[in-house]
Amino acid sequence: MTDVTKGDAPSGQEESGLPANAESPNADPLPHARFTLDGVPEKERYDLWRDSISCIFEVEAERDIRQGPFEASIDANLFGSIMLARTQTLEQRWSRTPALMAKDGMDHYMIQVYEHGDMLWETQEGTRSFPKHGLVIFDLAEQVVTRTNNFSNLSLFIPRTMLDEQLKDRGNQHLRVLTAEEPMVHLLRDHMVSLKSLSSQMTARQAVEISPATIGLAAACLNAVISPDDPRQSSGASMARMTIVRRLIEANLGNPELTVDWITGKVGLSRTKLYELFEQLGGVTKYIRERRLRRALIMLTDKASAHLSIYDVAMEASYASDAAFVRAFRARYGVTPGDVRAAGHRLLVAEGLKTRGVDRRHEAWVHDL
Incomplete structure (x- = not known):
């Protein structure tokens, strides 16, 4: 995925049958990329930054910030199947829109900690801010709008499939706030900070080895910490029922019989109780539609599904026709399935992207x- 300089073979390899200058995979350095605007003409800096960060967010900044001596950097490392990045930049507005989600097709969690500066976002309960030394979890398959002042933060990116299998409450993590008073939050925060500070000393092999432990620690933190001030946190019994229903839905997204009545029959809940469980998510029918369209989006951007036609994807998402699927997809993401398929966003080449x-x-x- 990246050019890495091979380390010299350790002494004594002649005795093991390897020449002294043999390349050792254990000595490959940790993959490291650093985006910086140093050397870029001042008038071009903001536009270059906005184009680059659009891989995750759409950003906006006030005119004086855009046209001034704009600064931004991203220092990223790959730890096997996860990525940890330090971002430093100026005051901006950040958004993840349906169109952007359709464009990139990402299905990751992003766990953030702020080293300095702050982030604000609006909720039904009012404006929330980033807890000092705490964590906030983003589901990159969900919409979000935030604003920041000048800041430095660390972002841990974990593919959904790697974290979901360890979570007790899948799909209810977006914009979840974890305060620093919780010891598990402290552990995960310190782990992220330590990984970044030690990244220059680690090898690619060590990074691969630490990846499962990092994902496990993230899951343990999310499972163990209860946020009583978060209105989305239900009672234990309700959370357990919600988890059962969500897993049933995920396992049957391609089943055309997946309806409210089918679900109530499978889990033994009344329609009223089922509606109550999903009220804060916009209703169970909307939730099923969102998950089916999300599944279709992933298929359209996944190289492993490139052989499937739009009609095949529509059938997998339980649509009666590709025309109905295209209408629903466009209404949700603002682009057609064909637009997403043609863009080929998962075919990005990592080497030499400059x-x-x-x-x-x-x-x-x-x-x-």
């Missing part, structure tokens, strides 16, 4: 996790 000499490999890395 503009005006700026290292932009992080863009391909985060998409290809």
Whole structure:
């Protein structure tokens, strides 16, 4: 995925039958990409940054910030199948829109900790801010709008499939706030900080070895921490029922019989109780539609599904026709399935991804996790 300089073979390899200058995979350095605007003309800096960060977010900044001595950097490392990146930049507005989600097809969790600066976002309960030394979890398959002042943060990107299998409450993590008073939050935060500070000393092999432990620690933190101030946190019994129903839905997204009545018959809930469980998510029918369209989006951007036609994808998403599927997909994401398929976003090439000499490999890395 990236050019890495081979380390010299350790002494004594002649005795093991390897020549002294043999390349050792254990000595390959940890993949590292650094996006910086150093050397870029001032008038071009913001536009280059906005184009690069659009791999995850659409950004906006005030005119004086855009036209001033704009600064931004991303220092990213690949730890096997996950990515950890430090971002530093100026005050901006950030959004992840349906059109952007359709464009990139990412299905990751992003866990953030702020080293300095702050982030604000609106909820039904009012404006929330990033907890000092705490964590916030983003589901990159969900919409979000935030704003920040000048900041530095760490972002841990974990593919959904790698974290979901360890979570007790899948699909209810978006914008979940975890405060630093919780010891598990402290552990995960310190682990992220330590990984980044030690990244220059680690090898690619060590990074692969630490990846499962990092994902396990993230899952343990999310499972163990209860956020009583978060209105989305239900009672234990309700959470357990919600988890059962969600897993049933995920396992049957391609089943045309997946309806409210079918679900109530399978889990033994009344229609009223089922509606109550999904009320904060916009209703169970909307939730099923969203998950089916999300599944279709992943298929359209996944190289493993490139052989499937749009009609095949529509059938997999339980649509009666490709025309109905296209209408629903366009209404949700603002583009057609054909637009997404033609863009081929998962075919990004990580090697040599540069503009005006700026290292932009992080863009391909985060998409290809």
